[in-house]
Amino acid sequence: xxxxxxxxxxxxxxxxxxxSYIKYTMTTTAATKERGPSIRYxxxxxxxxxxxxxxxxxxxxxxxxxxxxxxxxxxxxxCFFYYHxxxxxVVLLVSIRSFSxxxxxxxxxxxxxxxxxxxxxxxxxxxxxxxGKILEEFGQDFFEDNYxxxxxxxxxxxxxxxSKRFIRIVVISLGLTAMLYFTKPLIRQLSILKHARTGGKxxxxxxxxRIYFWYKIADLNxxxxxxxxxxxxxYTIGFTQTAMDCLTLTLVVxxxxxxxxxxxxxxxxxxxxxxxxxIRAIKRxxxxxxxxxxxxxxxxxxxxxHFLGAAISICTLIYQLLMSISTGQKTNLVTFFVYGFLNIFxxxxxxxxxxxxxxxxxxxxxxxxxxxxxxxxxEDQKKIIFCIRRSQKALSLMAGNFGHFSLVTFTxxxxxxxxxxxxxxxxx
Numbered sequence: 001x002x003x004x005x006x007x008x009x010x011x012x013x014x015x016x017x018x019x020s021y022i023k024y025t026m027t028t029t030a031a032t033k034e035r036g037p038s039i040r041y042x043x044x045x046x047x048x049x050x051x052x053x054x055x056x057x058x059x060x061x062x063x064x065x066x067x068x069x070x071x072x073x074x075x076x077x078x079c080f081f082y083y084h085x086x087x088x089x090v091v092l093l094v095s096i097r098s099f100s101x102x103x104x105x106x107x108x109x110x111x112x113x114x115x116x117x118x119x120x121x122x123x124x125x126x127x128x129x130x131x132g133k134i135l136e137e138f139g140q141d142f143f144e145d146n147y148x149x150x151x152x153x154x155x156x157x158x159x160x161x162x163s164k165r166f167i168r169i170v171v172i173s174l175g176l177t178a179m180l181y182f183t184k185p186l187i188r189q190l191s192i193l194k195h196a197r198t199g200g201k202x203x204x205x206x207x208x209x210r211i212y213f214w215y216k217i218a219d220l221n222x223x224x225x226x227x228x229x230x231x232x233x234x235y236t237i238g239f240t241q242t243a244m245d246c247l248t249l250t251l252v253v254x255x256x257x258x259x260x261x262x263x264x265x266x267x268x269x270x271x272x273x274x275x276x277x278x279i280r281a282i283k284r285x286x287x288x289x290x291x292x293x294x295x296x297x298x299x300x301x302x303x304x305x306h307f308l309g310a311a312i313s314i315c316t317l318i319y320q321l322l323m324s325i326s327t328g329q330k331t332n333l334v335t336f337f338v339y340g341f342l343n344i345f346x347x348x349x350x351x352x353x354x355x356x357x358x359x360x361x362x363x364x365x366x367x368x369x370x371x372x373x374x375x376x377x378x379e380d381q382k383k384i385i386f387c388i389r390r391s392q393k394a395l396s397l398m399a400g401n402f403g404h405f406s407l408v409t410f411t412x413x414x415x416x417x418x419x420x421x422x423x424x425x426x427x428x
Contacts, residue, residue, distance in 0.1 A: 080232055085115075088107075119305040134291055138251065151264055162253060167250070181335055208230060256359075265281055307400070307413070317343060351406055368387045
């Protein structure tokens with residue numbers, strides 16, 4: 001009975017108010033289909049904007065958040081760090097004079113890391129205002145109304161998701177490495193102390209950071225006080241490394257996403273109904289070029305230190321990892337493995353971001369070339385030519401004036417690190 005009543009009811013309604021019924025149904029369906037993606041993208045943009053808050057939480061403890069800088073916090077940590085950096089250099093000189101290869105390798109690895117931390121801290125402070133301007137400008141891109149199609153939204157959100165994914169891995173790896181590196185000597189000392197009661201090895205006063213002390217550590221109380229005094233150094237190194245990596249990935253990958261959006265927008269421009277969209281696209285291209293050149297200037301010195309020190313750090317870390325395997329030092333094995341993975345992955349993320357920056361800036365040139373520029377007046381065609389010529393000179397991250405950060409650079413650095421490692425093993 002129910003199966004027969006439904007068709008009769010529907011037929012009656014269709015016959016009575018056919019036009020209004022069909023119109024209402026189609027409007028409701030279209031609204032439902034349109035409202036679904038809109039709500040979904042609105043939530044996605046709200047989630048994407050959280051990336052900016054991550055940078056805020058990482059830079060505030062150092063007093064370096066551009067909209068709320070704190071000179072007292074920064075100067076305190078910077079002076080503390082610079083003093084320990086000087087002590088690191090003293091240890092390297094003492095190690096070289098001792099002619100102990102293992103001591104030289106360990107001191108060299110930590111000195112390279114500390115110099116890179118210094119360059120990152122200097123860069124964030126030196127270009128703090130520039131970072132603030134770029135963050136403020138990029139912060140306007142997290143509104144859904146700025147995008148003309150779902151494809152543009154998809155491009156932007158996909159890059160945002162990738163940067164979040166890389167940042168999570170870097171933050172977790174950095175936190176794990178910092179804790180392992182800081183607690184490794186203490187765990188080893190407790191193990192030695194336990195065996196010393198049964199006639200094992202004597203207690204040694206090893207500290208997490210190889211810095212030079214002006215006093216002799218020969219007492220357990222002095223050792224523990226000195227160990228605790230290095231916690232601010234752990235704090236400074238950890239937050240500096242994490243904040244700089246998070247900020248770099250946020251800004252560079254965001255720029256890649258905006259270039260991808262611009263390429264899509266240029267391809268879809270309708271030149272028949274006017275050239276106002278073309279003018280807006282050209283202005284947007286100029287804004288992104290200015291932001292890209294500013295990022296290149298900001299990161300030039302910092303990435304130069306990363307470029308020069310990456311091969312040395314990776315080589316010495318892998319060598320110490322192999323030595324830990326041969327000697328059976330399980331504590332060192334885990335620490336060096338995680339630290340080695342972190343160094344390689346950080347280098348890869350910077351090279352990956354630089355590679356996509358080059359790729360997306362060249363895509364803008366292709367988009368200008370593939371658009372229907374032949375339908376434009378001659379004056380507007382000349383503008384297109386200038387845009388093509390400028391976008392063919394790709395935006396990139398540079399290590400000083402030596403080269404661009406790309407996946408080719410990553411391969412070259414890894415080859416150099418393996419070559420150094422081979423030489424080191426043969427030399428020993």
